[in-house]
Amino acid sequence: MKLIEVFKEVKKTFCSLWQFKERGETLEIITSFNTTTSKYISVFLTMRKDVYVVTDGGWLQNGEYESEIDYEDRLFRIAFNYFLKHYQIKAVEEKKQTFYFKTTNDYLLIPNVVNDLSYFILNIINSSEIRFREAFDQDHRFIKKTNNYISDIANAQSIIQFNQPISPKLKSVRFNAVLSDRAELKIFKYVTGSTPRDFCNSLSKARVDFEIIGNSEFNSRISGKYVMVNNEAKGYDYSSILPYYENLQNHIDHPPIAWENKEQLKALLNARLN
């Protein structure tokens, strides 16, 4: 029957996608599973004593699949834990990286292990791409492009971290970007929002966080406090935000910088304390 021939062609195509790369005592298996970010999943097969190990090679956590995995997002965490538990995936942190893996010493179960780990990786990546809230999506884009811009213009000696607290003692006080250059810190808040109310909330939070840091023991280490404003945001309405804007300025070192004037940042980042 003709359709059986078609099926054979389909099966042949899927099989042909599977490839391997030799990496010393490890084999990279390129699977036919593809993500919504246009990547094919790879898993790594290796052995430790008599045990077969199949792992993601650290690629999920270190950004190889270029997806925005935000472990702080409550909704994402629910999905993450669901898949982790369902596929019974183990995790280990070694050499400052997180590896997800499964093991077996039964040769017959290796395909199962490859199956489980591949689907785990695939589901995590695809889930992390879902924007459950549309407003979040627009703010997220602004955050991402501002992060990229700051990475691009920061000087080569800086270390940049995104969405970080300054200290473990003030864990909930986070800054969108923290630049360390020797002992000096330059900290950034991004202000955005898809409604005037969200925008003002974003401004208020920025103000409060800068105030808390300003009153803390870490203040002496901070050589710059900056705000980047998404003046293209839906919620940007100058008259609504003006009182919050004026209030914020008392706690930062430079007037808030609108995205369209982002070049001002270049000069500011190259300035030094003393």
Added chain:
Amino acid sequence: MKVDKHIADTYEVYRSIILSKKLCDENPIFFDGDKPTRRDFFFVKKELSKRFLPKTVSLTVEQRKLDTTSFKFNLRCITYFDKPLIRFDSDGPAHQNIGPLKNSLIATPHFNEFDKSGRALAYHTKELKDKALKIHFLDIKYAFKYFSKRTNIKDTQQNQYLEINPKVRHTMFQQIPEKDFLKQIKFGL
């Protein structure tokens, strides 16, 4: 599959940025140090000047410290577009191109660019398809020279294609390639 409208609308400009001559003030280039956002990578960024268009183009090179066959070259023009215009990845996941599934998997090493419709695509050049030549692309010096020929990057002094000396400037340390990047990982076993 995501489509970047800006690239589609200005495709001629996009191509001209990639193909027109770009100049670097030194040759070879070296790594400056660690990548600011990833301390496990060596990194260098060079601003390239372009003769006929005012936009500056930046070139970045990053190489994984623990696996020297894993590196990326990126060419960006942030005043034109926020993502890299053309990339070379020596390692990492295979890309899925649009079209028949049979031909869609493009494994690394590969180039990444945008097509006329603004879609990201990965591809192999003739040399990358050649089984004997492909292995050379895991050598950063070879791959980089190939990249600079392809993207027309030369130096201002001698007008030669740009090359890289893959060590950190002013250091003696040279990386030894490690074939198995998981060698040191015990997995709790």
